[in-house]
Amino acid sequence: MLDAVVVGAGPNGLTAAVELARRGFSVAVFEARDTVGGGARTEELTLPGFRHDPCSAAHPLGINSPAFRALPLERYGLEWLQPELPMAHPFTDGTAAVLSRSVAETAASFGARDAGAYRRLVEPFLPKWDSLARDFMSLPLTALPRDPVTLARFGLVGLPPSTWLMRRFRDERAKALFSGLVAHVMAPLSGFATGAIGLVFALAAHARGWPVARGGSQSISDALAAYLKDLGGTVHTDYEVKRLDDLPPARAYVFDTSPTALARIAGLGRYYDGYRYGPGVFKVDYALDGPVPWTAPEARVAGTVQIGASSAEIGTALRAASREGRAPDKPFMITVQPGVVDPDRAPEGKQVFWAYGHVPSGWDGDLTDALERQLERFAPGFRDRVLARATAGPPELAARNPNYVGGDIGSGAVTGLQILLRPKLSLSPYGTPHPAVFICSSATPPGPGVHGMSGHNAAKAVWRRLRQQQA
DSSP: OEEEEEEOOSHHHHHHHHHHHHTTOOEEEEOSSSSSOTTSOOBOOSSTTOOBOSSOOBOHHHHHOHHHHTSOGGGGTOOEEOOSEEEEEEOTTSOEEEEOSSHHHHHHHTOHHHHHHHHHHHTTTGGGHHHHHHHHTTTTTSSOOSOHHHHHHHHHHHSSOHHHHGGGOOSHHHHHHHHHHHHTTTOOTTSTTHHHHHHHHHHHHHHHOOOEETTOTHHHHHHHHHHHHHTTOEEEOSOOOSSGGGSOOEEEEEEOSOHHHHHHHHTOTTTTTTOOOOOEEEEEEEEESSSOOOSSGGGGGEEEEEEOSSHHHHHHHHHHHHTSOSOOSSOOEEEEOGGGTOGGGSSTTOEEEEEEEEEOTTOOSOOHHHHHHHHHHHSTTGGGGEEEEEEEOHHHHHHHOTTSGGGOTTSSOOOGGGGTSOSSSOSOTTBOSSTTEEEOSTTSTTOSSSSOHHHHHHHHHHHHHHHHHHO
């Protein structure tokens, strides 16, 4: 009998497996697709030689993850590549605000009226970022806070809506960039704790940047899988699990799946019926005949580029997708251009380009034209660079990865109390009514992103249970 079986080989499932194997437990991972990866994969989606990331591409939370930083992933091929600028937010006048490694450079891009306000916002937390990140990404508390005073101060600033926090700024440049940071988790700007979301992304950039992984996001998953095998764990691909009886006997079963899938497989009935999924995304992967022709020079050297002309425009797009049930006319876009720092992703002189906008859950329309109209506002001539495109709306994303219910790449709405307490209002979010079944996906704290912390936190709950059984 195995100590633990993990279902799903995404970053969280692999991290949970690694953490258990490091502590001497026997572990096997079962993955329905023919490769490991989940939301961290790399594939040729358009033309030969163009290597795209179907989901995650830039990794501010990955390089800052306490779980990943404690593992020897570099030994297994993971290399973080830092673009000249972590992120740029261009405007239609050809200028841009930036999120730089330097707080001073970032503040200066907002203009004189908001530079001081930004520095006063981030500088108190930056020296204590590592302890804050560990405490924040372990919520609800799986261990006592290392720095409860800083965590409490962060909560006072971040728990109110981001619209409150943005009252610190007077001009649109800072407001638009910060609105875009909040929109990375598809949360309405007026939601509970959205200020914390934006602040975490900003602090992550200042601490360690927003890198891409050399060769693509697949290298993160491959490094985790290789380390797991060296620890004695096994990985089985092309193995779809429909019920617990499909799995070998084990003392614990850990699911890197949506709550919906877990309830179906483990026979938990309606246990997760109250769990809410968020809006979906419409994603396009481009093969380009050269770099994106951004008007703003800063955007040409940034790994990530946010597209939204103003905070009002971004807020309108988010409301359309999350509350009004329609695709926005001017979608807010997150784009990544790995080629600024990893040119081997495409043939010489060519580029891969990654872009998505928010749409309602399950939406089955085509947002390509709206996305490209937005791009043309900030990069005139963009369409002339397109060699090929691969599009994926909510139905395609959900078919590609069942965790993305309705096209929700966050595996659950990041709104209300569900920001912190997911997938149930419980002090033990990784456990289930079945004493041997656990959940470790992005549906558990700390939520979406390629950081492995949901798997790390869940593994703690599992090994405590296993040790109790041994005792």
